[in-house]
Amino acid sequence: MAVKPPAPGQHTLLPGQSPDGKHILSVLLKRTYRLMPYEPAIRVDEDRPLLGGDKHFADPMNTSVRYEADFVPYKLATDIVIDGSAHAPGGRAVREFTATLAIDRMKKDVRIFGDRTCKYRQGADPIFGDPTLIANMPLRYERAYGGVDIYSHSLCPYAYPRNLLGRGFAVTNVNAVIEGLELPNLEDPNGLLSPARLCIGKIENWRKQPVPTGFGWYPKYGHPRAGWAGILPADKPAEQMMRTAYAKLLPEPTRAAYLANPLPVVDFRYFSGASLGLSLPYLHGDEALSLTNLTPDGNSLFLLPGDRPVIRLDIGDGVRTEKVVLQTVQLRTDEGEVDLVWRASFPYPGPDWLSEMKVTNVVIEG
Numbered sequence: 001m002a003v004k005p006p007a008p009g010q011h012t013l014l015p016g017q018s019p020d021g022k023h024i025l026s027v028l029l030k031r032t033y034r035l036m037p038y039e040p041a042i043r044v045d046e047d048r049p050l051l052g053g054d055k056h057f058a059d060p061m062n063t064s065v066r067y068e069a070d071f072v073p074y075k076l077a078t079d080i081v082i083d084g085s086a087h088a089p090g091g092r093a094v095r096e097f098t099a100t101l102a103i104d105r106m107k108k109d110v111r112i113f114g115d116r117t118c119k120y121r122q123g124a125d126p127i128f129g130d131p132t133l134i135a136n137m138p139l140r141y142e143r144a145y146g147g148v149d150i151y152s153h154s155l156c157p158y159a160y161p162r163n164l165l166g167r168g169f170a171v172t173n174v175n176a177v178i179e180g181l182e183l184p185n186l187e188d189p190n191g192l193l194s195p196a197r198l199c200i201g202k203i204e205n206w207r208k209q210p211v212p213t214g215f216g217w218y219p220k221y222g223h224p225r226a227g228w229a230g231i232l233p234a235d236k237p238a239e240q241m242m243r244t245a246y247a248k249l250l251p252e253p254t255r256a257a258y259l260a261n262p263l264p265v266v267d268f269r270y271f272s273g274a275s276l277g278l279s280l281p282y283l284h285g286d287e288a289l290s291l292t293n294l295t296p297d298g299n300s301l302f303l304l305p306g307d308r309p310v311i312r313l314d315i316g317d318g319v320r321t322e323k324v325v326l327q328t329v330q331l332r333t334d335e336g337e338v339d340l341v342w343r344a345s346f347p348y349p350g351p352d353w354l355s356e357m358k359v360t361n362v363v364i365e366g
Contacts, residue, residue: 083331
């Protein structure tokens with residue numbers, strides 16, 4: 001039986017901005033729990049540390065993110081993310097099955113296939129090979145739809161904008177592209193890839209293709225998430241001032257184009273990295289999670305711990321308390337654990353004032 005540690009959890013103080021451009025100091029609190037079937041999760045002996053940066057499965061250049069950074073001063077919703085594997089029903093190898101995560105009124109299904117490849121047919125749609133038998137499948141975006149077509153154009157590889165690390169993306173129906181092409185293992189049951197829709201013909205048709213699906217962290221470079229990136233709202237005046245100064249160094253017509261294309265202000269949806277459908281209105285932290293074929297035991301029902309942490313901060317102007325929200329629920333299903341990250345955001349004068357801050361006292365209760 002795990003023993004509740006005396007410490008309140010791993011925490012840090014992080015400066016940032018809110019969506020309306022207000023400067024905030026966010027206290028992030030992370031706690032780790034053991035998942036208990038049909039009972040609230042219980043604290044483990046040692047909480048996992050807060051992550052200051054993304055942690056990939058291996059080489060960041062060619063593997064997906066396993067754990068996205070916790071250092072996010074403000075999220076609009078609660079991210080629910082699974083690190084683990086899908087497990088065939090009863091532990092018996094099958095060619096395909098469905099894995100499901102359900103919480104409250106939300107339910108997400110992912111169809112799991114064994115390894116498959118394509119066979120080229122001249123003048124006809126390709127043939128999809130039968131899936132291999134599988135007992136489990138890693139939940140990684142390398143296994144979802146996507147990838148890079150390096151054969152359709154001799155000078156220009158075509159990367160699928162939503163997920164360049166995936167598999168199954170093909171532009172032209174030619175032997176070099178199709179023969180032996182690996183197909184995705186993770187698919188949306190309502191939008192399965194088919195031989196008829198495999199080849200898009202022209203790269204501009206990529207939007208018609210399946211949206212990569214899964215339960216892990218959606219790529220930051222992937223569409224539409226990448227399109228939400230930008231500068232923080234309170235930094236816009238400084239960006240405009242610098243752009244005007246830099247423009248004087250450029251010749252025409254480059255200068256006009258530079259001034260006409262300022263950096264966009266960030267859409268705060270960018271900071272929510274959960275897979276499609278798994279960024280939900282802030283959870284309370286006591287919800288029931290139903291997992292089907294996502295744990296070695298098969299069908300499982302787990303309850304989040306129901307903790308109600310209170311976070312107070314004193315930066316020299318007295319002790320203040322702000323609303324605490326749950327930013328991240330990181331399930332590690334193969335290990336039977338879950339990490340919860342809460343946030344409380346406190347207004348403050350801004351970065352220029354930080355050198356004057358003489359007191360930093362964080363108090364966590366509950």
